[in-house]
Amino acid sequence: MSAQLSLDAATPRRGIARLAGPAAVVVTIGGILLATALSPTFSWAGALSDLGVTPGSAWLFNGSLVVGGLVGAPYAWALWSAAADPLGHLRAATYLLALVAMAGVGLAPAGQPLHLPFAVSFFALAALTAIVDGVARFRLDSGKLALLAGVLAPVAWPAWLLWLGGRGIAVPEFVGAVLFGVWVVALSPERPGRPT
Numbered sequence: 001m002s003a004q005l006s007l008d009a010a011t012p013r014r015g016i017a018r019l020a021g022p023a024a025v026v027v028t029i030g031g032i033l034l035a036t037a038l039s040p041t042f043s044w045a046g047a048l049s050d051l052g053v054t055p056g057s058a059w060l061f062n063g064s065l066v067v068g069g070l071v072g073a074p075y076a077w078a079l080w081s082a083a084a085d086p087l088g089h090l091r092a093a094t095y096l097l098a099l100v101a102m103a104g105v106g107l108a109p110a111g112q113p114l115h116l117p118f119a120v121s122f123f124a125l126a127a128l129t130a131i132v133d134g135v136a137r138f139r140l141d142s143g144k145l146a147l148l149a150g151v152l153a154p155v156a157w158p159a160w161l162l163w164l165g166g167r168g169i170a171v172p173e174f175v176g177a178v179l180f181g182v183w184v185v186a187l188s189p190e191r192p193g194r195p196t
Contacts, residue, residue, distance in 0.1 A: 024069070032177065040054070046168070046170055048061075049173075062105075077092075079091055091133045094128050101119075101122035105118045127176065127180075128150065146188070156171075
């Protein structure tokens with residue numbers, strides 16, 4: 001009986017935790033796009049991190065990364081508690097570390113010593129999260145698509161070098177961020193609308 005009560009008490013928390021990831025995607029991607037619109041100098045030929053040091057957009061860009069990291073953290077618990085094997089636990093851990101790195105980018109804007117390590121860590125961990133999920137659930141269509149999203153994110157970087165000659169680093173950065181968001185919202189085992 002006490003186990004059933006514990007399960008019932010966890011259900012509303014679990015529902016909220018499952019919505020935290022998509023909410024973080026809206027906050028972060030929405031904040032980035034709004035910052036590009038508000039910045040008087042932003043160009044897709046530059047870097048997204050330029051938004052974090054530009055008057056008029058810095059507060060929004062940096063704030064959306066930090067708030068998105070905080071809002072999305074409970075989603076890691078939803079992933080962890082639903083994990084059925086070590087890969088499931090690894091998926092939850094890499095997701096949470098990706099959010100920590102993302103918030104770190106907002107806390108250490110471009111030009112600060114920790115900015116580059118946080119940025120590289122975010123993109124690597126975001127892709128790794130989708131790849132681990134894809135391997136863990138490869139038998140499912142959503143697992144195959146997760147693996148594809150995880151692979152496409154790092155592939156965007158050499159494609160950017162070849163096609164754009166290294167100009168417009170904002171493009172592969174945004175591709176990586178969007179693919180991570182797509183994984184959270186549409187492909188993750190804890191995505192909205194998927195039965196618990």
